[in-house]
Amino acid sequence: MAAVRSYLRRTGPAPAPARPTGTERSHPNGAEPAIEVERLHKRFGDLDAVRDISFQVRSGETFGFLGPNGAGKSTTISMLCTLLPPTGGRARVAGADVVTERGAVRSRIGLVFQDPTLDEYLTAEENLRFHAELYGVPPAVLGPRLDQILDMVELADRRHDVVQNFSGGMRRRLEIARGLLHSPRVLFLDEPTVGLDPQTRAHIWTYIESLRRAEQITIFLTTHYMDEAEHCDRIAIIDHGEIVALDSPDALKAEVGADRVEIAVLDPDAAMGALKERFGIEASISEGMVAFYVANGEEFVPLLFTTSGLAIHSVRVARPTLDDVFMTYTGRTIRDAEASTVDHLRAGAARMLARRH
Numbered sequence: 109m110a111a112v113r114s115y116l117r118r119t120g121p122a123p124a125p126a127r128p129t130g131t132e133r134s135h136p137n138g139a140e141p142a143i144e145v146e147r148l149h150k151r152f153g154d155l156d157a158v159r160d161i162s163f164q165v166r167s168g169e170t171f172g173f174l175g176p177n178g179a180g181k182s183t184t185i186s187m188l189c190t191l192l193p194p195t196g197g198r199a200r201v202a203g204a205d206v207v208t209e210r211g212a213v214r215s216r217i218g219l220v221f222q223d224p225t226l227d228e229y230l231t232a233e234e235n236l237r238f239h240a241e242l243y244g245v246p247p248a249v250l251g252p253r254l255d256q257i258l259d260m261v262e263l264a265d266r267r268h269d270v271v272q273n274f275s276g277g278m279r280r281r282l283e284i285a286r287g288l289l290h291s292p293r294v295l296f297l298d299e300p301t302v303g304l305d306p307q308t309r310a311h312i313w314t315y316i317e318s319l320r321r322a323e324q325i326t327i328f329l330t331t332h333y334m335d336e337a338e339h340c341d342r343i344a345i346i347d348h349g350e351i352v353a354l355d356s357p358d359a360l361k362a363e364v365g366a367d368r369v370e371i372a373v374l375d376p377d378a379a380m381g382a383l384k385e386r387f388g389i390e391a392s393i394s395e396g397m398v399a400f401y402v403a404n405g406e407e408f409v410p411l412l413f414t415t416s417g418l419a420i421h422s423v424r425v426a427r428p429t430l431d432d433v434f435m436t437y438t439g440r441t442i443r444d445a446e447a448s449t450v451d452h453l454r455a456g457a458a459r460m461l462a463r464r465h
């Protein structure tokens with residue numbers, strides 16, 4: 109029952125039923141943001157884990173926080189889900205304030221924690237029923253909702269099996285199902301696929317995409333996987349507790365402002381001269397190809413063919429990745445950032461051990 113106890117401790121008592129509180133703002137066009145964050149700040153001792161971040165998430169949007177370990181992603185989620193009080197700033201989630209209207213926020217959100225919180229000794233269905241009771245899901249609604257949700261995550265035929273026998277992917281799917289059971293308006297997913305193999309990760313994403321269509325909810329998720337951020341409508345790149353960039357994945361990559369184009373030509377020197385003269389492009393030779401950067405490679409290549417007069421044998425255009433985006437804003441790759449966090453932790457552990465001996 110340890111998992112259940114920690115789950116209870118974290119989710120707290122059953123929230124009060126959602127009622128209009130009078131402090132809700134009316135938005136005549138119904139376009140109230142699902143999440144509004146203004147200068148939200150969290151300080152732990154002398155560490156500023158989240159530093160004055162501001163952003164809004166539109167209703168129905170899938171919004172991602174992308175950043176290395178220790179960037180402040182889980183801390184932000186904990187504040188938005190009312191589990192941690194902010195040190196400064198304010199936030200509204202699903203129309204309610206995370207400090208002054210905690211019950212309303214809790215009843216309107218679903219949360220999948222970074223660390224597993226299922227009870228291994230209970231069956232899939234028992235885990236869900238336990239959650240339904242916490243949230244006061246009416247019995248008349250619960251039966252059909254259980255069927256629907258278990259179907260959605262393809263666990264209907266395993267509903268009476270104990271979780272202990274489930275694979276990592278099945279457990280994650282069950283946790284997502286649990287987060288959705290009480291029909292929240294906003295679903296928070298903290299690192300939904302961390303620790304899973306690539307195939308299972310892809311599978312989880314299929315479920316997230318399908319539930320988003322079926323439930324029409326707002327999804328706020330965190331990840332440190334670049335490729336996963338591509339599933340989001342918009343992402344905020346977070347580093348050392350600060351949002352360093354926020355936009356759609358495509359727009360962020362476009363901001364890097366450079367696709368890498370490589371052309372194979374008979375006479376590379378002549379090609380480099382022509383590129384400089386005609387387009388003002390400084391090219392270089394890389395692995396036998398003439399390589400250069402342009403803002404929009406796919407549009408530039410046809411222009412190059414029609415106007416340069418060069419005999420081009422082959423072309424390669426590489427779009428910037430989100431890693432290039434992270435690099436542009438932070439001066440290092442996410443992988444480097446993670447490695448330095450690990451070094452940092454190792455150094456900390458070594459200091460602690462040294463003190464003990």
Ligand SMILES: Nc1ncnc2c1ncn2[C@@H]1O[C@H](COP(=O)(O)OP(=O)(O)O)[C@@H](O)[C@H]1O
Pocket residue numbers: 152155157175176177178179180181182183184
């Ligand atoms: N309860 C806490 N007390 C002290 N420091 C914390 C606590 N929770 C998180 N931190 C620190 O805050 C920073 C951000 O952590 P976290 O939000 O978990 O990052 P992420 O989820 O992006 O990996 C880290 O340096 C972490 O060690």
Ligand SMILES: [Mg+2]
Pocket residue numbers: 181182183222298299
């Ligand atoms: Mg985290």
